[in-house]
Each structure stands twice: as C-alpha cells, then as structure tokens.
Amino acid sequence: MxxxxxxxxxxxxxxxxxxxxxxxxxxxxxxxxxxxxxxxxxxxxxxxxxxxxxxxxxxxxxxxxxxxxxxxxxxxxxxxxxxxxxxxxxxxxxxxxxxxxxxxxxxxxxxxxxxxxxxxxNQRTNPAYGAIRDWVKNETFGPLRRMSWIITDWFRAQSYFDSGDWRATWRGEGGGALLNQAPHQLDLLCWMFGRPNHVFANCGFGRWHNIGVEDEVSAILGFEGDVTGTFVTSTGEAPGRNRLEVVLDRATLVYDTREDVILIEETSVPITEAIQNNKAFQKPKTELRRFEVAGQGxxxxxxxxxxxxxxxxxxxxxxxGADGLDSLMLANALTLSGALEQKIALPLSAARYRRWLRSKQRAEKPRSQPVVAALNDLSGSF
CATH class of the missing domain: 3.40.50.720 (NAD(P)-binding Rossmann-like Domain)
Structure with missing residues (x-):
C-alpha cells in the first residue's frame, strides 16, 4: 500500500x-x-x-x-x-x-x-557537500580556519518577481534572496560548519530589481574558535557562479558546481606549524589532487x-524539521544586519526580529509594476 x-x-x-x-x-x-x-x-x-x-x-x-x-x-x-x-x-x-x-x-x-x-x-544530497562536511567534522585535514562561499548563479529577471504579488515583498515572502534562493546554501553552511555566532552584512535592497527586499548580500561571518567566513549571493548577476572554498589547517578545498570535482591542495605540514617554524617567506610545500564526485546527487x-x-x-x-531553525535564524540575522548596518550576534532574539519585520511590513507600499500571474519553468533554477 x-x-x-x-x-x-x-x-x-x-x-x-x-x-x-x-x-x-x-x-x-x-x-x-x-x-x-x-x-x-x-x-x-x-x-x-x-x-x-x-x-x-x-x-x-x-x-x-x-x-x-x-x-x-x-x-x-x-x-x-x-x-x-x-x-x-x-x-x-x-x-x-x-x-x-x-x-x-x-x-x-x-x-x-x-x-x-x-x-x-535538496542540496544536502550533493555528494560534494557530504564529503566536505565529513572532512570538516572529522578534522581529516585539521581544524577549520576559514570558509568563503560565492553563490551568484541565482539569476532572476524582473518578470520572475512580477509573476506573483507575494514575491519579493516583506508582507508576502518576508525577504528576498536570503529566504527564497539562498536558504539552500545557508542550510548547507550550518550543516557543514555549524551556525555562526555573529554576522555583519551588506544587503542591497532592490539593488538590481524593482523590489523592496534584498537581491544581493555580502557578509562576514564569525564562528566559534575565531573561525571566519564570507558569504556572497545575488539574483542580479550572470552567468554567476557557485564556488565554495574551505581552508583547513592542512589543506584548502575548492568546489565549483560547474565541475564534478573537489580540488584538494594539501600542505606538507600544518599551516600552524609552518607559521612557527618556517623561514620568513617559506611556504609549506603542497600537493594538488582531484576528488571526483558523481554529479550533484x-x-x-x-x-x-x-x-x-x-x-x-x-x-x-x-x-x-528541527534543522530548519539554524539556517532561518542566519537568514534573519543577515537581513537585520544589512538593514541596520550593524554586527548581529546569534542566537538572534525572535522577538527583536519580529518587531523589525513588522515595521517593514507596515511601511511597505504596493508594487508599482503590474503583476502577471504565471507558472515558471523551474528546471533552469535547480
């Protein structure tokens, strides 16, 4: 049955x-x-x-x-x-x-x-992210030092936002790219590296489209143990790219979704050792290898x-279901940081964010352009 x-x-x-x-x-x-x-x-x-x-x-x-x-x-x-x-x-x-x-x-x-x-x-099924998560959690290449993610291949034309009166509005969606496109990467970020404990973001609210919510975000992230990160996303770039760089104490990992491979550049000694023991300009020797992944899952x-x-x-x-809270909190914190131009600590107060969001919803004006209801072919988005 x-x-x-x-x-x-x-x-x-x-x-x-x-x-x-x-x-x-x-x-x-x-x-x-x-x-x-x-x-x-x-x-x-x-x-x-x-x-x-x-x-x-x-x-x-x-x-x-x-x-x-x-x-x-x-x-x-x-x-x-x-x-x-x-x-x-x-x-x-x-x-x-x-x-x-x-x-x-x-x-x-x-x-x-x-x-x-x-x-x-669905992005959790991508074997590349699963491998990176395992390496980070198990410290296969030593502790995490830094991560940097650029996700600018979420291109959307204005007609996409005009296809529904709820799209890209504070009342209808509660936000823009951080809630509608980038939740996939925000989830993966928390899944692989843990939730940041503070963020500072620059958000472009309607930078590239006739909308009031964010369509571009550049952020600095701070994690436990003085680990740092950067996160960039946009719906206003083309062709854009989805490129993740992870720096560990004994290797740098690079994964670009345009290729079914993770580049692993492993150092001969841990970076922390090289800093203490090497000559002034003596970088540790490295070996570059390719870790093949079978598609995107x-x-x-x-x-x-x-x-x-x-x-x-x-x-x-x-x-x-419980896994949805961290990435949502991160999205809300990035939005608030960009709007207030302030560093925001996590966990973020739910009451504080609600007060701010309600103020944006009350102030939101009706859209000036007509809404053309349509079903869009999403195959080009996945």
Whole structure:
C-alpha cells in the first residue's frame, strides 16, 4: 500500500512535486489544494486526485496520510501545524518559515511516535557537500580556519518577481534572496560548519530589481574558535557562479558546481606549524589532487524518496524539521544586519526580529509594476 500524499500549493514548486510523485514506488498523489482556481483546474479531469480550494480543507478531509506544503512562506507554519495536529506526516518546502518565532512555534507542535516533519533541503544530497562536511567534522585535514562561499548563479529577471504579488515583498515572502534562493546554501553552511555566532552584512535592497527586499548580500561571518567566513549571493548577476572554498589547517578545498570535482591542495605540514617554524617567506610545500564526485546527487527526487522511506520503514531523514531553525535564524540575522548596518550576534532574539519585520511590513507600499500571474519553468533554477 503506497502512502497517500496531498500537495498543498500547486504553483511552481508544488507542480514539480506532483510530477516527482508520478509512478513513485512508495507514495501516490491523491489530493491537491490551491486557493487559485486556475491551478486547481489542471486536476479536474483526474478521478484519482481530489481537488480542494484550501490546504485546511485538504487536511480535514482525511484522504491523505502525508502532505507537502509548497505555499508562500508565511503560510507554511499554519498549514504544517494543522497537518501535524491531524496526525499527518509533513514535508515543508524551504524555508521552514519566514521568521524565527514562527519556526519555533511549529517545532513545538507535539508529534505522535513515528510522525514525521521533514524539510526540502535538496542540496544536502550533493555528494560534494557530504564529503566536505565529513572532512570538516572529522578534522581529516585539521581544524577549520576559514570558509568563503560565492553563490551568484541565482539569476532572476524582473518578470520572475512580477509573476506573483507575494514575491519579493516583506508582507508576502518576508525577504528576498536570503529566504527564497539562498536558504539552500545557508542550510548547507550550518550543516557543514555549524551556525555562526555573529554576522555583519551588506544587503542591497532592490539593488538590481524593482523590489523592496534584498537581491544581493555580502557578509562576514564569525564562528566559534575565531573561525571566519564570507558569504556572497545575488539574483542580479550572470552567468554567476557557485564556488565554495574551505581552508583547513592542512589543506584548502575548492568546489565549483560547474565541475564534478573537489580540488584538494594539501600542505606538507600544518599551516600552524609552518607559521612557527618556517623561514620568513617559506611556504609549506603542497600537493594538488582531484576528488571526483558523481554529479550533484538526487536532489528533490532523492529527498522525496527519503520522505517516503522514513514513513514506510523509519529511515533516517536527510533534513528533519528541527534543522530548519539554524539556517532561518542566519537568514534573519543577515537581513537585520544589512538593514541596520550593524554586527548581529546569534542566537538572534525572535522577538527583536519580529518587531523589525513588522515595521517593514507596515511601511511597505504596493508594487508599482503590474503583476502577471504565471507558472515558471523551474528546471533552469535547480
């Protein structure tokens, strides 16, 4: 018996989830819900799929054992909480919520034994990030000294932001690139290196697009043990790149997503030793080798498969719900730092961020350009 799944929100991502559920060995699409009639209409002629005009109606119906929440950010918590309280298994699209306080509320909802709350952090399936995480955690090349990540391949045209009145607004999304595109890398950053304990960010709010939220971010990160990092992301560059550099005491790792390889430049002695013992300009000798990785992993399909396996056989989740809090807190802290032009310590007060966000929402003016509702082909984004 396959797990009966409902998809709440069948816009861009929700429609993709429906596609990934086709012919799935462990799960079957039995219901969809959307507040927009035109989107629901695509399933009107399919007798195997029940159609609802709201997520709450789908949850109450009892026709599903699990739901995927793929709606605008601010509705994630209410829908996921209702589904958990109804005894359903839940997968939430990133981010878990738009602000810390809402995420904390969701994570406090009691779950029955075996009941699952999962997140769609598909980049965790990339074997390169898994390898780097293992090397960092195990100190294979010594302790972490620095990390630097440039993710500027999230290009978006103005038409993308004009395709929904909730997009790129404080009221509708709660932020820009940090909440809509970069959550993948913010999750990986916390997963591989741990959550920073302070940040200082420069945010471009509508620097490249006619929007009020951030479309470019350059940040300095501080981690435990005086480890430093930099993080740069943008939706206004092309072609852009996704390049991670990790400096450890005995090696520098470089991974660029355009190549299926991690470059490992290993030093003959630890850098800390060389600093103390070498002659003035004597760099330690290095050896460069290539660590081949097999593509970028199973991505969304693999996380969806894992969700099904966790429900059916108790498999360990790739991205459990609790993991969503650190990356969301980091996103909120970077946004606040950029807006206030201040260094922000983490953990960030949920109440402080809520007060700031509410002030932005109250001051936000309606968009000057017309909204042209559209479903976008996301294949070029993954």
């Amino acid at each position: 396959r797990v009966r799944v409902g998809v709440i929100g069948v816009g861009n991502m929700g429609s993709a989830h429906c596609k990934w559920l086709e012919n799935h060995p462990q799960m079957v699409l039995t219901a969809v819900a959307d507040v927009i009639e035109a989107r629901r209409g695509r399933w009107a002629a399919d007798p195997s799929v029940q159609v609802f005009d709201s997520g709450q109606a789908l949850i109450r119906s009892g026709v599903c054992a699990a739901v995927i929440v793929a709606t605008p950010h601010f509705s994630h918590v209410a829908l996921a909480s209702a589904a958990l309280k109804a005894g359903l298994h839940v997968m939430v699209e990133k981010p878990i919520a738009a602000e810390i306080k809402d995420a904390e509320q969701l994570l406090k909802v009691p779950k029955a034994e075996g009941q699952i709350l999962a997140l769609m952090f 199973g991505q969304h399909q693999a996380v969806l498969d894992n969700f099904g396996e966790a429900i059916v056989s108790g498999a360990k989740l790739l991205a459990p």
